[in-house]
Amino acid sequence: MTIKMRPIALNLLSLAVFAAVWQAGSMAVGSPFFPAPLEIVRAFLRLAASGDTQGTSLWIHSWASLYRVLVGFAAGVLLGVPLGLLMGLYRNVYAATRSVIEPFRFIPPIAWIPLAIIFFSGLPRFAFLIFLGAFFPVFTSTLVGVQRVELVHRKVALVYGASRLYVLTHIVVPTVLPDILAGMRIAMGAAWLTIVAAELAGGTNEGLGRMMLNYSELLKIPEIIVGMILIGLIGFVLNEILLLVERYLFKWRWQVTL
C-alpha cells in the first residue's frame, strides 16, 4: 500500500484551519470560558509533566480508561462472535429466544450504571458496562453476516465431502469476517462512549472521565478539553488499527472500506 501524500497534506491543512478559526474565535470573545488552542497545549504539557491535582499522570488516566475498554471490548467480541455464529446458523434458536435477547439491545449501557454501581466495583464494573456496549454490535453483525453465506459456496465444500466443522471454518467464517470486523469498529465506538460516562459516574480515581470531572469542579476548562481531545485521539487510533487489520485481512474484497 502506498502512502498517499495528498490526503495527508489536505488533512493537515484542515487541522490548521480548524485551529486558526478556534484561535480567532477565542481572541474575539476574550473570555476564560473560551480558551484558545495554545492554552489547551499548555494545559496538556502541564498535565503530561506533573500530573493532575493529585499528581496522577495523564498516562495513568489514559491507560486506566484504555485498559477498561479493551477488557470489556474483548469480552464483547469473545461472546458476541460465537453467539452470533450459533444463532445465525441455527435460526430457530434465535427465533425462539429473540424476545429475550432483542429488548436488551435497546437498554443503553449507561442505563445499567446504577445497577453496576450496586453489584460491581473497580475493573469489573467498567468492564461489564463496556461489554454491554460492545456485545450487541458484534453479535448483531455476525448474526446478519451468517445469512449472507451463499448456498453454492457451502455446496462447493459439501460436494467434496467436507465436514460441518470445515464448512464453518472455511466457508462461513471467511464470509462473515468482514461483518464481524465492521461490528467490532462500531463496538469500539460504543465502548468509548460508555467508558467516559461510566467514569463520570464515579467510583474511581483514575481514568480520563474521572480526570475531566475533577477539573470540571475546579472550572478548569483547558484541562477538560485536553481530556476530550485525548478520548477522541485514542478512539481514532483504535479505529485506524481496526481498519488496518481489515485492509490486511480483506485484500480479496472488491469493496473498499471507507
Next chain:
Amino acid sequence: MALAGDIVNAPTPVAASVDSRPKVEVDISHRYGALKVHEGVRFGVQENEFLCIAGPSGCGKTTLLDILCGLLAPSVGQVLIDGERADPKRHNISFVFQEPSTLPWLTVWDNIATGLRIKKQPEAQIDAMVADIIRTVNLTGFERYYPHQISGGMKQRVAIARAFATQADLVLMDEPFVSLDQPTRERMQQEVLDIWQHHKRTIIFVTHNLEEAVFLGDRVIILSAKPASIVADIPIKLQRPRDPLSIEFTALRAHCVRLLQEVHVKGGGAATAP
C-alpha cells in the same frame, strides 16, 4: 460458429465397452410432498463417458444433480458409483455450478486446490496437480489473483479447474456456460473437451442448449417435464472434432429439438412448474 477450426486432431475417446458394468448407475424417483419431480429416471454412465442431459425448464434438473452428487437422498431408488451408494465423503465427486462459485477470499490457486485440500491430499501432490491443471486451463500467471480481479469466463475456468483437479469419479456440470457470452461459451466448450481428453473423467453435463449437448456429448439423454422421466437416450457417434455445420450434426440436433418439442407439447402447462 467457428468451433471446428481451432481443434487439434485429438482422437475420439473410446468409452468402456458397453456390456461392462457402468461407472455410475442411476435409478431414482423423487417427490416433494405431493409433487412428483422424477418418475423412474434410470440410466447408466460408462467410465470416461461424456453424458449430456437436456430437458425443458422445470424438469427438476437441480434436484437431479443434488441427488447425483449424494447431497440429497431420492425418495425411491439410489445412485451407485462403482456399485456403491454415491457419497461425497467416500467418492470423488466434482461439481461445476451454474452460478459463480469461486470462493472470493481465496486466490485462483487456493480455489483450485480446495477439493484436494478437503480430500486431505499430501501438499506436494496438491502443488503438482494444481500446477498441472492451471496449465491445462490456461490460467498460468493468474495463480495469485483473487476472483474479483479476473473476468467471468476466467472465474468459470477456475471452477472447472477445481472440478478436474481431483481424481473425480464423477464430474457434474450444471449449465456451466449459461451466463457467458457466445464466443466465450464456444471457447469454454472446446476447453472442456480438451481437459476431458487430457484428464479422463466421467462427466454428466446438464444443459438446455441442444447444440451444446450434441457438440459435447457421447450421449444425450432427453428428459420430460415434471414428473421427469427419460424420453430419449441418443448416442452421438459423430467423429470428434465435431463440426456443428455438418449435415450429420445438424440432423442429430434437429432430431433432438423435435423430441424436446414433443415433450413441451405433451407436458403442456406442467412444463412451467418450478
